Amino acid sequence: MKKKKQLIILWLIISFLSANYTNAQERVNTSKFRRIEEWNTPNAYRTASGAPGFKYFQQRVDYKISIVLDDKTQSISGEEEITYLNLSPDVLTHLWIQLDQNISRENSTARLISKMRMKDTISVEEMAYYFPDFKGGFTLSAVVDKSGSNEKYYVNGTMMRLDLKKPLKPGQKYTFKIKWSYPINDRLKYGGRSGYEYFPADDNYLYAIAQFFPRMAVYNDDRGWQTQQFLGQGEFTFPFGDYDVRITVPADFVVGATGELQNASQVLSKEQLKRLNEAKHTFDKPVFVITPQEASDNEKSRTTNTKTWHFRAKNVRDFAFAASRKFIWDAMAVKLGTNTPLAMSFYPKEGNPLWEEYSTRVVAHTLKVYSKYTFDYPYPVAISVHTDRIGMEYPMICFNGGRPRPDGTYSKATKYGMISVIIHEVGHNWFPMIVNSDERQWTWMDEGLNTYLQYLAEQEWKENYPSRRGAARNIVDYMKSDPSTLVPIMTQSESILQFGNNAYGKPATGLNILRETILGRELFDHAFRHYANRWKFKHPTPEDFFRTIEDAVGQDLSWFWRGWFYTTDACDQYLKSARLFVPQIVHKKDNVYEKVETFENLPDEIKNRLSQNERELMQTPYFLELTIQNKGGLIMPVILKFTFEDSATHVLRLPAEIWLKNEKEFTKVFPFAKKPVRVELDPELETTDIDTSNNQVEITRSNTFYIFTFKNQAQ
Numbered sequence: 001m002k003k004k005k006q007l008i009i010l011w012l013i014i015s016f017l018s019a020n021y022t023n024a025q026e027r028v029n030t031s032k033f034r035r036i037e038e039w040n041t042p043n044a045y046r047t048a049s050g051a052p053g054f055k056y057f058q059q060r061v062d063y064k065i066s067i068v069l070d071d072k073t074q075s076i077s078g079e080e081e082i083t084y085l086n087l088s089p090d091v092l093t094h095l096w097i098q099l100d101q102n103i104s105r106e107n108s109t110a111r112l113i114s115k116m117r118m119k120d121t122i123s124v125e126e127m128a129y130y131f132p133d134f135k136g137g138f139t140l141s142a143v144v145d146k147s148g149s150n151e152k153y154y155v156n157g158t159m160m161r162l163d164l165k166k167p168l169k170p171g172q173k174y175t176f177k178i179k180w181s182y183p184i185n186d187r188l189k190y191g192g193r194s195g196y197e198y199f200p201a202d203d204n205y206l207y208a209i210a211q212f213f214p215r216m217a218v219y220n221d222d223r224g225w226q227t228q229q230f231l232g233q234g235e236f237t238f239p240f241g242d243y244d245v246r247i248t249v250p251a252d253f254v255v256g257a258t259g260e261l262q263n264a265s266q267v268l269s270k271e272q273l274k275r276l277n278e279a280k281h282t283f284d285k286p287v288f289v290i291t292p293q294e295a296s297d298n299e300k301s302r303t304t305n306t307k308t309w310h311f312r313a314k315n316v317r318d319f320a321f322a323a324s325r326k327f328i329w330d331a332m333a334v335k336l337g338t339n340t341p342l343a344m345s346f347y348p349k350e351g352n353p354l355w356e357e358y359s360t361r362v363v364a365h366t367l368k369v370y371s372k373y374t375f376d377y378p379y380p381v382a383i384s385v386h387t388d389r390i391g392m393e394y395p396m397i398c399f400n401g402g403r404p405r406p407d408g409t410y411s412k413a414t415k416y417g418m419i420s421v422i423i424h425e426v427g428h429n430w431f432p433m434i435v436n437s438d439e440r441q442w443t444w445m446d447e448g449l450n451t452y453l454q455y456l457a458e459q460e461w462k463e464n465y466p467s468r469r470g471a472a473r474n475i476v477d478y479m480k481s482d483p484s485t486l487v488p489i490m491t492q493s494e495s496i497l498q499f500g501n502n503a504y505g506k507p508a509t510g511l512n513i514l515r516e517t518i519l520g521r522e523l524f525d526h527a528f529r530h531y532a533n534r535w536k537f538k539h540p541t542p543e544d545f546f547r548t549i550e551d552a553v554g555q556d557l558s559w560f561w562r563g564w565f566y567t568t569d570a571c572d573q574y575l576k577s578a579r580l581f582v583p584q585i586v587h588k589k590d591n592v593y594e595k596v597e598t599f600e601n602l603p604d605e606i607k608n609r610l611s612q613n614e615r616e617l618m619q620t621p622y623f624l625e626l627t628i629q630n631k632g633g634l635i636m637p638v639i640l641k642f643t644f645e646d647s648a649t650h651v652l653r654l655p656a657e658i659w660l661k662n663e664k665e666f667t668k669v670f671p672f673a674k675k676p677v678r679v680e681l682d683p684e685l686e687t688t689d690i691d692t693s694n695n696q697v698e699i700t701r702s703n704t705f706y707i708f709t710f711k712n713q714a715q
């Protein structure tokens, strides 16, 4: 018995303590304005202000590559020499190399995890897309050191580990060679970011070649080796270096590539070379280097000779090229503050008339606008290649869709789709080719930032350009979509749902909201430029971006980063009540209240005791009291539009900090000289409010409001 009583007491004590413990837990800071716990702790590599720290490092890799493109078998083979420089403070026992072509292997992870459902009707093309008969992937015929003796390596999916014979110490270089080959995919049949397109009418191929050689993975302070496999959605990340590339193709082919052509006099005719040099001084319109007539002659030619095109590129993170007999080639020079690059286009006749009219001009426009908002385009060339249906970016070169109908006519959607994709893919030169973020981890850091600048470039191309993404109102449908289809922007690339809206549209819109609604253009443009310049030719992380923006604007934006990037909260502000008070002055005399008709009728002795501000307030005829609720959860500024009796309007912006102490509701009073007859929340849809039906409310007139009673009048 005694023991039982003790147990009961013990139980009571435990219950009491645990109840207290629960209460204590509830008091944990859940404010949406708190700093973000997920952020890495600042350190010597990356500072708390978002800058590279004093120990910041990045690796470097230089390539010498010789490639042979075989047009008969649609395959490619190459030999490359990789020189890897370890600038990290760490000793490396092995190197990781990316073999992204292995995504097309028969039993690749990407193929094994792709899913489908049967439908009532299905096209055989769709079935073939899910069950491809294409067996791609690298064949490695040699992996050897400088002296030619075999290296020890292991291939795990799209990654290859090279076990170093001797550990690579800080500051040391290692050179090795890989010989490889792979069959090229039919891009329109099997998909993919690169591959060939076949033109049956003239029996020609157009090759857009990328991810085509074994490439060094990034090693850094943030993640060590970048070890995420290529599964198809998350793109790429590479260290910077110099490339020396020789591409051997049939002699009637024309090649465009990352970098500067080194042997133009060997691969072009005298006349073509003259035109290329003329283009370097022509700023007002594109000049043909290969004319439509020459391209048409090439289409019919079938030489068995080959030619080698030699390119060099400095300080790039990747290399891609395009080759075909079908290419028309035009170019024009672009004057930037510190550089005069060549804007160029390569396209088959099937791209005309759109391509000869717009492509190179759009490249030039993009170089100018992006340079203005970030830093001058630093490379010597920027190339747009016409490849049906895709848009894909590489340093100095990109592949773009936008094809007219066979009879040369085209819809507005095709035209603007083409202009937009060219702006977008050329724009990727800045993010992520130069501001070199990890695409495989964070899609928004390149797609989102780039889509934001794309929007600005589109609006500068033409007034009222039909931009698909960028404006706040265009993201509302996404913000109110089924929660099970939403993930935060800060989700690793492979797990993102609604990819285009999540990783392109929403971050781009967020930056626009910062620019237009939260910070203003001058402050935001300064901050964005600060980020771009601070991290150009470096590897930034998300924290580096968020911290750098705050560092440049002098404002804690935790609430914005948290809400917009780390949650799926939506904005729904609700105007609950609007009460209008018309104050009347009451004078207390001998314990009796009497109404004073006007301020002027107040006794002088009282008026004299009032400050100027008090006098003005007493003469203010209207006070409007608003109660506003945050129903959606997302913290946003509050934008109010007042309409007055005389039809005049006034827009007032309350900063998001209005929600600091109560994130659900606030009440605030606004003085007016004129009678407000209408009030509306977010009239221009700047905050992505998902329900505007509750953004207005009838103004009610409240009972007389006594603003002041006077005490101690006789003194």
Ligand SMILES: [Zn+2]
Pocket (backbone or CB within 6 Å): 424, 428, 446, 447, 450
């Ligand atoms: Zn993109």
